[in-house]
Amino acid sequence: xxxxxxxxxxxxxxxxxxxxxxxxxxxxxxxxxxxxxxxxxxxxxxxxxxxxxxxxxxxxxxxxxxxxxxxxxxxxxxxxxxxxxxxxxxxxxxxxxxxxxxxxxxxxxxxxxxxxxxxxxxxxxxxxxxxxxxxxxxxxxxxxxxxxxxxxxxxxxxxxxxxxxxxxxxxxxxxxxxxxxxx
Amino acid sequence: xxxxxxxxxxxxxxxxxxxxxxxxxxxxxxxxxxxxxxxxxxxxxxxxxxxxxxxxxxxxxxxxxxxxxxxxxxxxxxxxxxxxxxxxxxxxxxxxxxxxxxxxxxxxxxxxxxxxxxxxxxxxxxxxxxxxxxxxxxxxxxxxxxxxxxxxxxxxxxxxxxxxxxxxxxxxxxxxxxxxxxxxxxxxxxxxxxxxxxxxxxxxxxxxxxxxxxxxxxxxxxxxxxxxxxxxxxxxxxxxxxxxxxxxxxxxxxxxxxxxxxxxxxxxxxxxxxxxxxxxxxxxxxxxxxxxxxxxxxxxxxxxxxxxxxxxxxxxxxxxxxxxxxxxxxxxxxxxxxxxxxxxxxxxxxxxxxxxxxxxxxxxxxxxxxxxxxxxxxxxxxxxxxxxxxxxxxxxxxxxxxxxxxxxxxxxxxxxxxxxxxxxxxxxxxxxxxxxxxxxxxxxxxxxxxxxxxxxxxxxxxxxxxxxxxxxxxxxxxxxxxxxxxxxxxxxxxxxxxxxxxxxxxxxxxxxxxxxxxxxxxxxxxxxxxxxxxxxxxxxxxxxxxxxxxxxxxxxxxxxxxxxxxxxxxxxxxxxxxxxxxxxxxxxxxxxxxxxxxxxxxxxxxxxxxxxxxxxxxxxxxxxxxxxxxxxxxxxxxxxxxxxxxxxxxxxxxxxxxxxxxxxxxxxxxxxxxxxxxxxxxxxxxxxxxxxxxxxxxxxxxxxxxxxxxxxxxxxxxxxxxxxxxxxxxxxxxxxxxxxxxxxxxxxxxxxxxxxxx
Numbered sequence: 001x002x003x004x005x006x007x008x009x010x011x012x013x014x015x016x017x018x019x020x021x022x023x024x025x026x027x028x029x030x031x032x033x034x035x036x037x038x039x040x041x042x043x044x045x046x047x048x049x050x051x052x053x054x055x056x057x058x059x060x061x062x063x064x065x066x067x068x069x070x071x072x073x074x075x076x077x078x079x080x081x082x083x084x085x086x087x088x089x090x091x092x093x094x095x096x097x098x099x100x101x102x103x104x105x106x107x108x109x110x111x112x113x114x115x116x117x118x119x120x121x122x123x124x125x126x127x128x129x130x131x132x133x134x135x136x137x138x139x140x141x142x143x144x145x146x147x148x149x150x151x152x153x154x155x156x157x158x159x160x161x162x163x164x165x166x167x168x169x170x171x172x173x174x175x176x177x178x179x180x181x182x183x
Numbered sequence: 184x185x186x187x188x189x190x191x192x193x194x195x196x197x198x199x200x201x202x203x204x205x206x207x208x209x210x211x212x213x214x215x216x217x218x219x220x221x222x223x224x225x226x227x228x229x230x231x232x233x234x235x236x237x238x239x240x241x242x243x244x245x246x247x248x249x250x251x252x253x254x255x256x257x258x259x260x261x262x263x264x265x266x267x268x269x270x271x272x273x274x275x276x277x278x279x280x281x282x283x284x285x286x287x288x289x290x291x292x293x294x295x296x297x298x299x300x301x302x303x304x305x306x307x308x309x310x311x312x313x314x315x316x317x318x319x320x321x322x323x324x325x326x327x328x329x330x331x332x333x334x335x336x337x338x339x340x341x342x343x344x345x346x347x348x349x350x351x352x353x354x355x356x357x358x359x360x361x362x363x364x365x366x367x368x369x370x371x372x373x374x375x376x377x378x379x380x381x382x383x384x385x386x387x388x389x390x391x392x393x394x395x396x397x398x399x400x401x402x403x404x405x406x407x408x409x410x411x412x413x414x415x416x417x418x419x420x421x422x423x424x425x426x427x428x429x430x431x432x433x434x435x436x437x438x439x440x441x442x443x444x445x446x447x448x449x450x451x452x453x454x455x456x457x458x459x460x461x462x463x464x465x466x467x468x469x470x471x472x473x474x475x476x477x478x479x480x481x482x483x484x485x486x487x488x489x490x491x492x493x494x495x496x497x498x499x500x501x502x503x504x505x506x507x508x509x510x511x512x513x514x515x516x517x518x519x520x521x522x523x524x525x526x527x528x529x530x531x532x533x534x535x536x537x538x539x540x541x542x543x544x545x546x547x548x549x550x551x552x553x554x555x556x557x558x559x560x561x562x563x564x565x566x567x568x569x570x571x572x573x574x575x576x577x578x579x580x581x582x583x584x585x586x587x588x589x590x591x592x593x594x595x596x597x598x599x600x601x602x603x604x605x606x607x608x609x610x611x612x613x614x615x616x617x618x619x620x621x622x623x624x625x626x627x628x629x630x631x632x633x634x635x636x637x638x639x640x641x642x643x644x645x646x647x648x649x650x651x652x653x654x655x656x657x658x659x660x661x662x663x664x665x666x667x668x669x670x671x672x673x674x675x676x677x678x679x680x681x682x683x684x685x686x687x688x689x690x691x692x693x694x695x696x697x698x699x700x701x702x703x704x705x706x707x708x709x710x711x712x713x714x715x716x717x718x719x720x721x722x723x724x725x726x727x728x729x730x731x732x733x734x735x736x737x738x739x740x741x742x743x744x745x746x747x748x749x750x751x752x753x754x755x756x757x758x759x760x761x762x763x764x765x766x767x768x769x770x771x772x773x774x775x776x777x778x779x780x781x782x783x784x785x786x787x788x789x790x791x792x793x794x795x796x797x798x799x800x801x802x803x804x805x806x807x808x809x810x811x812x813x814x815x816x817x818x819x820x821x822x823x824x825x826x827x828x829x830x831x832x833x834x835x836x837x838x839x840x841x842x843x844x845x846x847x848x849x850x851x852x853x854x855x856x857x858x859x860x861x862x863x864x865x866x867x868x869x870x871x872x873x874x875x876x877x878x879x880x881x882x883x884x885x886x887x888x889x890x891x892x893x894x895x896x897x898x899x900x901x902x903x904x905x906x907x908x909x910x911x912x913x914x915x916x917x918x919x920x921x922x923x924x925x926x927x928x929x930x931x932x933x934x935x936x937x938x939x940x941x
Binding site (some may be wrong): 055060061062063064065066067068069071072074101102103105106111115116118119120121122124125126127128129130131134152153154156157159160161162163164165166167168169170 | 198199201202203204205206207208209210211212214215366367368369370371417418419420421422452453664665666667819820822823826827828829830831852853854858859860861862864866867
């Protein structure tokens with residue numbers, strides 16, 4: 001499982017970066033995707049970044065840009081269940097895809113267990129890495145319901161945080177995992 | 184959910200005020216803002232370090248009619264970023280003084296059209312000789328600032344150092360260096376500006392100090408106070424990096440907005456942010472100390488120089504804090520500290536958590552280990568014998584009146600780190616194998632609030648207002664950027680008013696709404712602003728209790744009712760509190776003597792480090808952080824400050840190296856400027872001691888910067904302990920260890936390089 005995670009983390013940057021070199025089309029295209037359970041259509045240049053389509057076309061500004069080169073993980077989202085850096089994904093690649101952003105985690109007023117745990121453990125300080133961090137954590141817990149500390153460290157290795165020094169984030173993920181197990 | 188008012192609020196883990204918005208993605212940062220008709224702005228910068236601008240040309244392949252173009256000639260007021268000396272232009276006009284200096288601004292409705300346009304502007308210039316190091320600046324190979332390249336020099340003189348050398352059993356001398364460090368907040372800098380001829384200019388942005396930006400914009404735009412409005416958006420990390428540079432970006436956005444009469448957004452990309460904005464000042468510190476055979480420091484000379492970059496900006500005050508912290512938490516019977524901030528042709532260095540103290544304390548704490556080696560004592564013992572005690576004076580002759588107990592902090596750190604047991608074990612295991620282990624200690628202090636008379640000049644004003652629904656709102660210009668300002672100040676207000684935490688909110692910093700409570704810097708918020716919030720809260724209570732709207736003992740419901748009544752009768756319920764210097768605080772700015780800070784936080788950190796002799800990488804295996812912070816207002820936030828600071832300190836010590844080429848940062852990407860990631864952090868054990876502080880709300884001192892000071896020397900001391908080789912420069916990268924290890928026969932063990940016994 002660990003190896004699989006690691007490989008996927010690597011594809012997360014390399015795979016999509018490779019796609020950037022596809023020939024660009026000058027015309028905007030209609031791209032259909034499901035975002036947080038709702039079918040949406042955007043008119044965008046096919047090689048536009050999925051990050052920009054989400055933020056600018058769909059108004060989902062919870063997904064953040066930190067570096068624009070796939071290093072910091074602030075723009076992490078789930079694309080067909082896989083964690084990706086949306087700054088490296090051309091919107092064309094998301095045609096027909098199912099996307100989950102931070103806005104899709106809370107159920108009405110009820111926070112997702114990870115959001116609640118982040119809040120309780122002090123895992124969000126300035127908050128800019130938080131949406132990506134929570135999605136990386138969700139991806140990890142979807143794969144491994146009770147991760148070890150080492151698995152958590154590895155699961156978050158594509159997400160940088162400058163405020164917390166990570167330890168309270170690890171605590172939050174452990175807490176959310178325990179809570180999920182208890183329920 | 185409402186807390187009963189009898190229950191303490193200060194000292195408990197209440198929910199972070201803006202936490203819910205942060206975990207749901209609802210929090211609004213500057214790049215999340217969109218205004219109708221908004222343009223995007225970009226900056227054309229110098230590619231050379233120094234020279235004269237001859238002309239500007241525009242590639243005809245671009246349709247420039249689509250762009251708004253602004254240069255220094257479009258600045259309505261003075262072309263400067265008003266801060267201390269006003270020597271930095273907002274847009275270079277004639278002279279270029281550093282790489283990446285802003286020269287011309289562009290705006291366009293499509294942000295994707297800008298990158299190409301920036302590249303299509305050519306700045307023609309005649310290069311002039313430039314300066315790229317402290318040494319060159321001192322030698323005045325070229326005078327690039329003032330008459331001598333010196334922004335500021337300071338002198339602290341305590342006792343007669345001249346007489347001490349004859350009494351010394353040992354004289355220990357060495358030189359220490361620290362490198363530039365990028366703040367690397369994950370949210371890049373950004374601003375939105377909008378102009379309306381009748382209302383004036385408004386900017387929204389990622390920033391720490393709303394009134395710094397306000398002051399700079401008045402001068403730049405030639406507008407009166409009431410026609411400049413600054414609003415802080417949710418700010419994605421700052422660490423000092425959004426203290427002074429936001430005034431520059433706000434100025435650029437404002438110039439474009441005034442010229443185009445449309446709102447303009449400027450958000451930097453990572454490369455631009457790293458290359459063009461401030462970093463921690465590189466430093467060089469020389470120590471020469473007289474020590475007796477028992478390891479007591481008799482006196483010494485400290486010579487400290489920081490590289491300020493091309494303009495004065497904040498270097499004089501960074502130098503001040505570096506200088507005052509240069510003697511560490513030790514008693515110096517006599518000492519002379521000479522320090523200066525010098526000009527180089529790099530982008531100006533600026534505020535970064537610790538503000539000079541991490542530099543001078545790195546030198547002090549490495550030097551203590553060096554002294555220990557020369558005298559033949561263990562690192563803990565040399566510190567114990569020199570710790571400041573109540574009644575003694577610091578290097579500025581500030582008498583320690585606080586109940587400090589440094590030996591106790593040291594004992595705790597030794598016990599929690601298993602110091603002696605590990606030292607003994609490593610002494611055995613280090614004889615073989617490729618992994619060497621070492622233990623390192625750093626003991627240090629950090630002053631809270633502005634230095635010397637700074638708080639008196641700031642004269643901060645804080646407000647609290649009641650609302651018609653019976654709640655309370657805190658009005659301060661102190662910004663939240665992750666450290667917990669909102670939460671901590673609301674806790675203090677709720678505790679003082681004896682109402683539930685949930686009944687208190689805090690206004691978004693907006694200069695039309697909040698008074699000037701000064702900048703959000705210098706570990707001053709909990710102590711200085713917290714105290715003022717408490718005073719304002721007490722004033723608010725009096726407004727309700729004197730006219731008999733509220734009894735002596737009251738319930739939250741009665742409080743809400745009284746607020747409502749007061750507002751119905753008088754229209755407004757507001758209480759203000761202004762800073763007054765505590766009695767007995769004396770500071771002489773000319774002699775640099777007296778009470779440098781109202782309070783110091785004290786700490787002892789211990790690092791357990793491994794060095795892998797197959798990769799030469801040093802790794803922190805375990806870390807203990809013991810600190811006395813007066814009073815912990817919020818246990819989880821306080822712990823978060825310490826862990827986060829230690830993480831940045833680990834980066835400062837072992838990973839974060841700015842590569843310079845002719846004054847320009849070469850590795851301005853997260854790919855090649857390496858900060859600690861989730862796999863790099865050791866377990867960090869955080870231990871608080873609380874001895875109170877008569878100057879702080881509920882006894883609080885500042886803790887934001889403290890944890891930045893100790894990790895680097897503790898870690899490097901541990902590497903030295905592991906390998907028996909001296910390392911006196913950070914960052915300490917594997918290639919540095921490789922070089923020292925492979926040439927070790929030449930230098931051998933640490934004491935050999937230090938002064939010989941006399």
